[in-house]
Amino acid sequence: MRIGVLTAGGDCPGLNAVIRSVVHRAVAGHNDEVIGFEDGFKGLLDGHYRPLDLNAVSGILARGGTILGSARLERDRLREAAENCAELTAKYGIDVLIPIGGEGTLTAARMLSDAGMPVVGVPKTIDNDINGTDRTFGFDTAVGVATEAIDRLKTTAESHQRVMVVEVMGRHAGWIALESGMAGGAHGICLPERPFEIDSLVKMVEERFARGKKFAVVCVAEGARPAEGTMPYEKGIIDQFGHERFTGIGTRLAVELEARLGKEARPVILGHVQRGGTPTAYDRVLATRFGWHAVEAAHAGQFGKMTALRGTSIEMVPLAEGVSELKTVPEGRMYEAESVF
Amino acid sequence: MRIGVLTAGGDCPGLNAVIRSVVHRAVAGHNDEVIGFEDGFKGLLDGHYRPLDLNAVSGILARGGTILGSARLERDRLREAAENCAELTAKYGIDVLIPIGGEGTLTAARMLSDAGMPVVGVPKTIDNDINGTDRTFGFDTAVGVATEAIDRLKTTAESHQRVMVVEVMGRHAGWIALESGMAGGAHGICLPERPFEIDSLVKMVEERFARGKKFAVVCVAEGARPAEGTMPYEKGIIDQFGHERFTGIGTRLAVELEARLGKEARPVILGHVQRGGTPTAYDRVLATRFGWHAVEAAHAGQFGKMTALRGTSIEMVPLAEGVSELKTVPEGRMYEAESVF
Amino acid sequence: MRIGVLTAGGDCPGLNAVIRSVVHRAVAGHNDEVIGFEDGFKGLLDGHYRPLDLNAVSGILARGGTILGSARLERDRLREAAENCAELTAKYGIDVLIPIGGEGTLTAARMLSDAGMPVVGVPKTIDNDINGTDRTFGFDTAVGVATEAIDRLKTTAESHQRVMVVEVMGRHAGWIALESGMAGGAHGICLPERPFEIDSLVKMVEERFARGKKFAVVCVAEGARPAEGTMPYEKGIIDQFGHERFTGIGTRLAVELEARLGKEARPVILGHVQRGGTPTAYDRVLATRFGWHAVEAAHAGQFGKMTALRGTSIEMVPLAEGVSELKTVPEGRMYEAESVF
Amino acid sequence: MRIGVLTAGGDCPGLNAVIRSVVHRAVAGHNDEVIGFEDGFKGLLDGHYRPLDLNAVSGILARGGTILGSARLERDRLREAAENCAELTAKYGIDVLIPIGGEGTLTAARMLSDAGMPVVGVPKTIDNDINGTDRTFGFDTAVGVATEAIDRLKTTAESHQRVMVVEVMGRHAGWIALESGMAGGAHGICLPERPFEIDSLVKMVEERFARGKKFAVVCVAEGARPAEGTMPYEKGIIDQFGHERFTGIGTRLAVELEARLGKEARPVILGHVQRGGTPTAYDRVLATRFGWHAVEAAHAGQFGKMTALRGTSIEMVPLAEGVSELKTVPEGRMYEAESVF
Structure with missing residues (x-):
């Protein structure tokens, strides 16, 4: 043959x-x-x-x-x-x-x-x-890379009382966010399959802080979207030329959480690191x-x-x-x- | 509840x-x-x-x-x-x-x-x-640890024209040996489920050397056994007090392969490293x-x-x-x- | 005591x-x-x-x-x-x-x-x-994390004929960019200590493509800056409210390289992943x-x-x-x- | 040139x-x-x-x-x-x-x-x-491999109340044992540079158990030797043909510790895994x-x-x-x- x-x-x-x-x-x-x-x-x-x-x-x-x-x-x-x-x-x-x-x-x-x-x-x-x-x-490799990143972010978030937002791949399906979020123990997971409620996310973080856990990690798929009308930056950032620029949901969610919580929030965008290598x-x-x-x-x-x-x-x-x-x-x-x- | x-x-x-x-x-x-x-x-x-x-x-x-x-x-x-x-x-x-x-x-x-x-x-x-x-x-963690070891051994074996025998866990079932052997690209895999033919192993290594590939890696489950009567060290090593000592199949197979092939063979015993950690x-x-x-x-x-x-x-x-x-x-x-x- | x-x-x-x-x-x-x-x-x-x-x-x-x-x-x-x-x-x-x-x-x-x-x-x-x-x-941990990311990006970049820009930590000193860039074999490294020449970067990538190497990886410290007047986005992206937003040098450099080279360029922002974990x-x-x-x-x-x-x-x-x-x-x-x- | x-x-x-x-x-x-x-x-x-x-x-x-x-x-x-x-x-x-x-x-x-x-x-x-x-x-790679092994062994040893003996490379110099022992937090380290006192090792483990820490990890360089006359297996194991066999100091030390402590001790021999790979x-x-x-x-x-x-x-x-x-x-x-x- x-x-x-x-x-x-x-x-x-x-x-x-x-x-x-x-x-x-x-x-x-x-x-x-x-x-x-x-x-x-x-x-x-x-x-x-x-x-x-x-x-x-x-x-x-x-x-x-x-x-x-x-x-x-x-x-x-x-x-x-x-x-x-x-x-x-x-x-x-x-x-x-x-x-x-x-x-x-x-x-x-x-x-x-x-x-x-x-x-x-x-x-x-x-x-x-x-x-x-x-x-x-x-898929397993991508989940592994994202999980290792969440593991590392947790100690930083904990030491410094911050909210970390990790954006992982998944435009239409949230499998990577779901499994790396579970494996890394993310406190919030946002998937493309279900518009997320920013109010509930904020409440969860506030409850954690109230319980003495002064940090939170949110794992968001790149294709996740907030429920309509709940986030001002829904349309992304428009630059001086009127174009939407490289500002995915991870960055926008961090901006929003920081504004609502009055606490530092930082985005991490793993990008193509998830799809290459051994x-x-x-x-x-x-x-x-x-x-x-x-x-x-x-x-x-x-x-x-x-x-x-x-x-x-x-x-x-x-x-x-x-x-x-x-x-x-x-x-x-x-x-x-x-x-x- | x-x-x-x-x-x-x-x-x-x-x-x-x-x-x-x-x-x-x-x-x-x-x-x-x-x-x-x-x-x-x-x-x-x-x-x-x-x-x-x-x-x-x-x-x-x-x-x-x-x-x-x-x-x-x-x-x-x-x-x-x-x-x-x-x-x-x-x-x-x-x-x-x-x-x-x-x-x-x-x-x-x-x-x-x-x-x-x-x-x-x-x-x-x-x-x-x-x-x-x-x-x-x-299981996935154990296979991952064993695979990383095989990855590392391959470059050493290749540079120095040696046979490496990696003994992995699995007393009665050969899943770890099978999957880490496949993932690491071991040239020979020995499982408890089937008595292995030492002659075939020797032949495989010799054919590799004949084809210009001057090394081989064998992945053997701790419970693997040679077909009856084919390996002199079948019974393990008896010490000066008459007791069989810590000499598992990995070590015995390396001894045997070295003797039959006239080439250096080295055993690696991963042991409990496979069952702990993250x-x-x-x-x-x-x-x-x-x-x-x-x-x-x-x-x-x-x-x-x-x-x-x-x-x-x-x-x-x-x-x-x-x-x-x-x-x-x-x-x-x-x-x-x-x-x- | x-x-x-x-x-x-x-x-x-x-x-x-x-x-x-x-x-x-x-x-x-x-x-x-x-x-x-x-x-x-x-x-x-x-x-x-x-x-x-x-x-x-x-x-x-x-x-x-x-x-x-x-x-x-x-x-x-x-x-x-x-x-x-x-x-x-x-x-x-x-x-x-x-x-x-x-x-x-x-x-x-x-x-x-x-x-x-x-x-x-x-x-x-x-x-x-x-x-x-x-x-x-x-420092060694941070360099290790960044290097592993570059390792992974290289195979992706190579398979898909892209330019990857990895932004690593280092606001005032470029040690992480220098050592992870060397360890990962980045084709370009940009440090805070020396304003980089975007023209030379573009030329390097073009020469690589001319030699048949259809990808490039650039490792840039977050504090690196282009030589004055050489990059239009020098001031970052101004949003609809007139504020500069989360758009570090990594993102801006990717935008610029894509525009000048006519080839896809992608930024990766490792962020806090470099400073946490084991x-x-x-x-x-x-x-x-x-x-x-x-x-x-x-x-x-x-x-x-x-x-x-x-x-x-x-x-x-x-x-x-x-x-x-x-x-x-x-x-x-x-x-x-x-x-x- | x-x-x-x-x-x-x-x-x-x-x-x-x-x-x-x-x-x-x-x-x-x-x-x-x-x-x-x-x-x-x-x-x-x-x-x-x-x-x-x-x-x-x-x-x-x-x-x-x-x-x-x-x-x-x-x-x-x-x-x-x-x-x-x-x-x-x-x-x-x-x-x-x-x-x-x-x-x-x-x-x-x-x-x-x-x-x-x-x-x-x-x-x-x-x-x-x-x-x-x-x-x-x-050297850094070898220490990293040995340290990761010790990390994994510690959780196993702790869960099961065992003594683990890790044999690492170093025939004449104990650098790998010293640094991986320090990095892994081994409770005992034995080097070629100084004949070790088996009595002190036994005492250290017993004191740990007395303090409620029911495990210990010992990191031993392959070239380490006990102080003269202190270990019966000093000469290695002699097989039925009168030859000393693959039984390095790690295995012998585990045998000895098990005998003296009346607790399970297990050897791990990392061997060539330390000298290959990325x-x-x-x-x-x-x-x-x-x-x-x-x-x-x-x-x-x-x-x-x-x-x-x-x-x-x-x-x-x-x-x-x-x-x-x-x-x-x-x-x-x-x-x-x-x-x-």
């Missing part, structure tokens, strides 16, 4: 572990050939690829980033790929394409699959918001299993599907299921965490 | 997170009272306990160990507890006992439950070998959820059960199911890892 | 290690008594203190923050302390005061010392900018040695001095020397780093 | 950082050429080398191991090198050789230098026992500075010298000084640590 593999979309710890696993299983396990397209679908369309043998993936298991590069996919060029998918498959002589990517990539994968290309997808997102799989690799052991194992099962699925002719964690097993689910809707935090999980506002 | 909580058995990162979560949910959520017995069942029998309020569990989420202490349970004294369980329950005025522990503790919990005590168990083991739950807290974010979240659901189960009168992770949910399963048999690594998972010998 | 100890100023990993070491050396080594004033000089003035014995400092070595609390010192109240220092010393029956703090605290310490109070100072700053000592504890081994050793030598100095009657690292030894230097001027990065060190702009 | 560089001796975090720094400074700073000999002096003698340009050292700053490999040096072949050093220098057209290594390597470097080869040495040892420099890179920020900065100054020294014609940290500066000291004697832990430092037995 000849397998094409590519990585597309944002960085995510574990991408290299999947590539390595695909190559190991295919080459050492099945005597397959593997080629890697560079910079995602761009490499597929423009003919930039290279053969991947065991040496090519040596030493990359624990490394962040992707040895194949990645790039944003433009809609037009994707349609071009779908229209020419038979030619592309023939041109590279591949029997299957294994794209590793997030919602956009899997939607593209589905488009190619529908157009007749043999495709096995591998879901990827630090946000853990892809449907059909219990977890995605990269993956945790958990993410390496999940990524490795995804790669292994993607190759097995290819050999079993299970096209149009993607790998998914279900309980302790890796199963194949239709790409359509993975991209049907975003997996957001359900009410029950918010209730469990106690501190979601 | 009045809740008694205790921790028993070996250390496990996340114990304090469960205790904290039980107290948070019970006190802040239900207005319950919580008391903590000291040193496991010993405290229950000897009347050593203390009230646990929010302040008592402040700042312990990320701390290893257990603020309640732990101790080995003696069979006789457990029977004593079972026989007097009505008196004990009455004496402390508790409506439920939440014991947090491994297989032995859960068996004891079941005995008390069968004798009429209202019990909700929380499973705990770094070995991940308790039946009925996808995972247990503590839990990973994953373990803190799982432990916190277990504690929360244990309290909910108590309020719902779901006695004789234990918390369990099933997919993404926490469910209550009968204690009997948890202790019926050890959850060992199935053949399919070994096959996936490729490098199990 | 009866010793008073206090911590003042911002959080700094290692404060608890100093407190513990003072108590260990004094109580176990000299049979002294130790009392700890709460919230810095405030506790000294307001009579808030507690005895510190071996149990009081048990388990705090590796913990961030300070068990004694800290608070900003107001000039007026300090003068009050200086004027009443004989009474204060008598009131608490202390033979020496050991204040642990930064430049402000050491200046206050000097004032008290000049007024006749027996004082032995311990310098503290994550910024490493106190004169008279080779290093201060807390200290590194290096900082724990240095803090422990400082505490030990402070007690010895007290017994030797070396008042008006502070502990200082000189080569491999701890020496006592006059407080006056420590606060005479800020220790900034000398030209030679910038030249060594190569990438300072 | 044409520069030859090689790494020899045991693995040490920071080797790659030195290589990278030499290449950066030489190529980008001076327009030099650099070649790297493979597997230490072997590559020099056998003609195995490769050119090192900026791309060759890209991405290696944070990586453990050495991209050039290393190998043990045989005395005879070294003498061969010394006898032919003029020919070797001419053969490769190098103007200077920069060997990076420990005592053995620096002795060899001195031999070559005395024989007329232009040599600039860079000292390397995780043990920190090279004379003439305040510190060596690799270097700390401290070690990367020191290694980078050493590389930079080695190139400058070469251009200044300062041959027969090695780089050394003195206070905050890098200075050049004669190779003879570096190898004259081992830098062991002085009495004063032991006294400071309080817990050295």
Whole structure:
């Protein structure tokens, strides 16, 4: 068999572990050939690829980033790929394409699959918001980075009687905020799934101070929003040219809390630190299993599907299921965490 | 409601997170009272306990160990507890006992439950070998520690053309060896579930050297054993007094590989480093959820059960199911890892 | 001997290690008594203190923050302390005061010392900018946190062909930016000590891209400033109310680089994450040695001095020397780093 | 200028950082050429080398191991090198050789230098026992790894009322044991520099238990030895074939303490985990500075010298000084640590 593999979309710890696993299983396990397209679908369309043998993936298991590069996919060029998918498959002589990517990539994968290309997808997102799989690799690493930051902030907040607002990733789903908030013991957690009540947040902090705990940590997803009309800075800061500038919800919430509480509040914006670097052991194992099962699925002719964690097993689910809707935090999980506002 | 909580058995990162979560949910959520017995069942029998309020569990989420202490349970004294369980329950005025522990503790919990005590168990083991739950807290931390060690050993092994044998915990189940071996990219993995073939291990290393990779890392569970008759040191080292001494499989395997390969091999014994210290974010979240659901189960009168992770949910399963048999690594998972010998 | 100890100023990993070491050396080594004033000089003035014995400092070595609390010192109240220092010393029956703090605290310490109070100072700053000592504890931890962030950002930047701007602490001295920039391999470093040339930064990034390296990481101290007239956003962003808002040099530099390069640039603001949490081994050793030598100095009657690292030894230097001027990065060190702009 | 560089001796975090720094400074700073000999002096003698340009050292700053490999040096072949050093220098057209290594390597470097080869040495040892420099890179990483292990062991020991014996590296000098013992808060520290008194160790543990602290951690350097005649296992364990086996001082001390105390004692042998993997920020900065100054020294014609940290500066000291004697832990430092037995 000849397998094409590519990585597309944002960085995510574990991408290299999947590539390595695909190559190991295919080459050492099945005597397959593997080629890697560079910079995602761009490499597929423009003919930039290279053969991947065991040496090519040596030493990359624990490394962040992707040895194949990645790039944003433009809609037009994707349609071009779908229209020419038979030619592309023939041109590279591949029997299957294994794209590793997030919602956009899997939607593209589905488009190619529908157009007749043999495709096995591998879901990827630090946000853990892809449907059909219990977890995605990269998420555990992101939660770990955010949790370590909260751990460190707590001692500072405590020593200096401050409110700290940590903004973590998660534009549409609040998984990182939920789990790092729980793991770090944040006193308040704000998610995109539920507009937060600034009054309740203020009350919680005041009650803590009344109880003698003279600090608080709030963990807010970048996509969290206050309930309408409750925060003056709702629209962000408009600069002298009339443009809204780099002032996310973390910064605005800190400004607001400081104003209402009359106590110092400080924002911390972790940003891209959450999505790069060495993956945790958990993410390496999940990524490795995804790669292994993607190759097995290819050999079993299970096209149009993607790998998914279900309980302790890796199963194949239709790409359509993975991209049907975003997996957001359900009410029950918010209730469990106690501190979601 | 009045809740008694205790921790028993070996250390496990996340114990304090469960205790904290039980107290948070019970006190802040239900207005319950919580008391903590000291040193496991010993405290229950000897009347050593203390009230646990929010302040008592402040700042312990990320701390290893257990603020309640732990101790080995003696069979006789457990029977004593079972026989007097009505008196004990009455004496402390508790409506439920939440014991947090491994297989032995859960068996004891079941005995008390069968004798009429209202019990909700929380499973705990770094070995991940308790039946009925996808995972247990503590396991992720142990795998993380072992993986970091393998990461570090690889560069040393590579620079100096050596074979490294890492012995990790796991007397009866090889989960830690399997997952840290996969995450660290160990070239050989030996599990208690399958006697390993020393000849195959030797061949694998020789083939690596033949391919120009002048090092290898073998990850061996402390309970792994060679196939019968294949290793002279099978019985361990007998000292001048005729006693077998601290020479686990890791050391013996290194001796054997060095002899057969004619190349330097070095053992590393991580030991108790794997079972202490700050839990990973994953373990803190799982432990916190277990504690929360244990309290909910108590309020719902779901006695004789234990918390369990099933997919993404926490469910209550009968204690009997948890202790019926050890959850060992199935053949399919070994096959996936490729490098199990 | 009866010793008073206090911590003042911002959080700094290692404060608890100093407190513990003072108590260990004094109580176990000299049979002294130790009392700890709460919230810095405030506790000294307001009579808030507690005895510190071996149990009081048990388990705090590796913990961030300070068990004694800290608070900003107001000039007026300090003068009050200086004027009443004989009474204060008598009131608490202390033979020496050991204040642990930064430049402000050491200046206050000097004032008290000049007024006749027996004082032995311990310098503290994550910024490493106190004169008279080779290093201060807390700095190594801060550099470690910033370096790990740069490590993670590099793989993201590389995969996605971006420019990352990391803003680290250092208002007046650029030590953290210099060392984390060197340790993380940042391609550009901007320090408060030298106005940076935005043109040179742009040229460096363009040359990297021309050489096929399609990313760059710039590490900028919060106190770094562009050479006059070279950056339009020099004055920060003015909001709709005419106020400059939370938009540090990191954010502004990212905006500017993106505009000039026509490539995506992203800021990361680590903020207080750098000054809290578990200290590194290096900082724990240095803090422990400082505490030990402070007690010895007290017994030797070396008042008006502070502990200082000189080569491999701890020496006592006059407080006056420590606060005479800020220790900034000398030209030679910038030249060594190569990438300072 | 044409520069030859090689790494020899045991693995040490920071080797790659030195290589990278030499290449950066030489190529980008001076327009030099650099070649790297493979597997230490072997590559020099056998003609195995490769050119090192900026791309060759890209991405290696944070990586453990050495991209050039290393190998043990045989005395005879070294003498061969010394006898032919003029020919070797001419053969490769190098103007200077920069060997990076420990005592053995620096002795060899001195031999070559005395024989007329232009040599600039860079000292390397995780043990920190090279004379003439305040510190060596690799040491901080080793101490960090050992300290993290002690941190983890403490919670386990505390929960389970055990004595833990951690054996760390250091055959002739106890720096790693001293600093990780201090940083981890070990209750006992045993160094090669002073035969330890087992009776005092036993007494210390008993006093701790008497004070209600029901655990203890002892940190022992692999080269530590009990005072003569005080420990029965002094000679190690003799196996059934009459050979002493892998039973270092850590294991023997645990056996002895268990026997004398009547309490469980467990050994942990960290081994090579201490000498591999990603270097700390401290070690990367020191290694980078050493590389930079080695190139400058070469251009200044300062041959027969090695780089050394003195206070905050890098200075050049004669190779003879570096190898004259081992830098062991002085009495004063032991006294400071309080817990050295």
